[in-house]
Amino acid sequence: MxxxxxxxxxxxxxxxxxxxxxxxxxxxxxxxxxxxxxxxxxxxxxxxxxxxxxxxxxxxxxxxxxxxxxxxxxxxxxxxxxxxxxxxxxxxxxxxxxxxxxxxxxxxxxxxxxxxxxxxxxxxxxxxxxxxxxxxxxxxxxxxxxxxxxxxxxxxxxxxxxxxxxxxxxxxxxxxxxxxxxxxxxxxxxxxxxxxxxxxxxxxxxxxxxxxxxxxxxxxxxxxxxxxxxxxxxxxxxxxxxxxxxxxxxxxxxxxxxxxxxxxxRTLGVRMDRHCANAERIVRLLDGHASVTEVLYPGLPGHPGHDVAVKQMKAYGGMVSFRVAGGEQRAVEVCDRTKLFTLAESLGGVESLIEHPGRMTHASAAGSALEVPGDLVRLSVGIETVDDLLADLEQALR
Incomplete structure (x- = not known):
């Protein structure tokens, strides 16, 4: 400047x-x-x-x-x-x-x-x-x-x-x-x-x-x-x-x-380290869970963009999306059932958030070529104690 x-x-x-x-x-x-x-x-x-x-x-x-x-x-x-x-x-x-x-x-x-x-x-x-x-x-x-x-x-x-x-x-x-x-x-x-x-x-x-x-x-x-x-x-x-x-x-x-x-x-670096670490633990929980049909996270070796992410990213971030068995209504229920993950739009804060993109942040794309799946749930993984976050998702998916 x-x-x-x-x-x-x-x-x-x-x-x-x-x-x-x-x-x-x-x-x-x-x-x-x-x-x-x-x-x-x-x-x-x-x-x-x-x-x-x-x-x-x-x-x-x-x-x-x-x-x-x-x-x-x-x-x-x-x-x-x-x-x-x-x-x-x-x-x-x-x-x-x-x-x-x-x-x-x-x-x-x-x-x-x-x-x-x-x-x-x-x-x-x-x-x-x-x-x-x-x-x-x-x-x-x-x-x-x-x-x-x-x-x-x-x-x-x-x-x-x-x-x-x-x-x-x-x-x-x-x-x-x-x-x-x-x-x-x-x-x-x-x-x-x-x-x-x-x-x-x-x-x-x-x-x-x-x-x-x-x-x-x-x-x-x-x-x-x-x-x-x-x-x-x-x-x-x-x-x-x-x-x-x-x-x-x-x-x-x-x-x-x-x-x-x-x-x-000023604290971006240390926060991102924790966001990433917590997200990776949550991905391990979701991947293979009986109630989850797909986990979307660049850190997974099976992700179609994983090899590119390895080249251009330091780590894979604190955002995780997943699709649930049972369709849209079940996805909405999971969002409603969490107690520590707050149901809210936005992302990237120190607190963990959960949302249903199809009805919330991406509702404007409904009916278009950019419409998102109804069974999709998006997480913004915060920096809380990860075992507490895992327990919350476990009970919400139960």
Missing amino acids: SAAHSAPGNTPQDAPRDIAHGFETLAIHAGQEPDALTGAVVPPIYQVSTYKQDGVGGLRGGYEYSRSANPTRTALEDCVAALEAGARGLAFASGLAAEDCLLRAVCAPGDHVVIPNDAYGGTFRLFAKVLDRWGLGWTPAASGDAAAVRAAIRPGKTKVIWCETPSNPLLGVADIAGLADIAREAGALLVVDNTFASPYLQQPLTLGADVVVHSTTKYMGGHSDVVGGALVAADAGLGEKLAYHQNAMGAVAGPFDAWLTLRGI
Whole structure:
């Protein structure tokens, strides 16, 4: 990020250059150097809308109005960019606000996007119910099938190949490097929604993606107490274009939301370790259980995307989906019977959640090519004592 948008003493450029910057170090220090004025070790919440100028056009640190830039938001944006190994990070009021800004910045009416055939329901709704009316065409294709993605491309029209990996809620895995090659051949951008993995487990930009999307509400925030989104661009020029649209469209993260998200990011690494460890224990319980017909988890050797996940992920994440014997009604009953797993939408918090995607997060895809199975249950595995989580699922499936 340019110095014009960074508060003095609060930029990655001020960090010591003679030490290695591992992930956990960046999560705690990137964009978050002690405050130059007071020495505060946590970035202050700049709860302010406007800034005194030193003469007409004389901006202190580049700040004039908090829709355009705010020091707390700058700290978050710099940190997220560092974690994703990108050139520019941008923070938004929600993940869908980030997606909308990106698509309107890089597409125009008449353009076309290839989307996953198992995309998040909110993303599908954005394409099918909002951007479709704007004139943006879209075609669903299996992101894990290179031939299907190529077949969905409209030469001269396709501007973006959109990917979720792992996908929500079917936990599909796509080869990011392979899709990047396809996107380059088509003259399109590869956009990867990295929400399920988080940058701790996977860095799509290092594999050739052009833009990473996050719902920072999820693993980055990590405590179910803030809603937010982020974009990270690999190219500085594209980052500037996205920043222009962020300011022009205005759906930015507020300073307190930015501060809460930064607080969550500081423990992202240790939380993800526990999420992954707990999820693997739960998968062992579900796999082969008499009441479960299929477990969807990239860590299983039988998962169709397992070999790709081994190559591009550090571990397999805290999200688990499974299908139950007895159909949709039985799946709903399992969701209703848990006591420790909370029946709720969203994911990535320290507490474990359970939901029925077909009736909850993905209801908007009902009747479409992206409709999810009615017998599907999705878990967001938290960081509680794993034996308690196992016991809860055991009794719910009994």
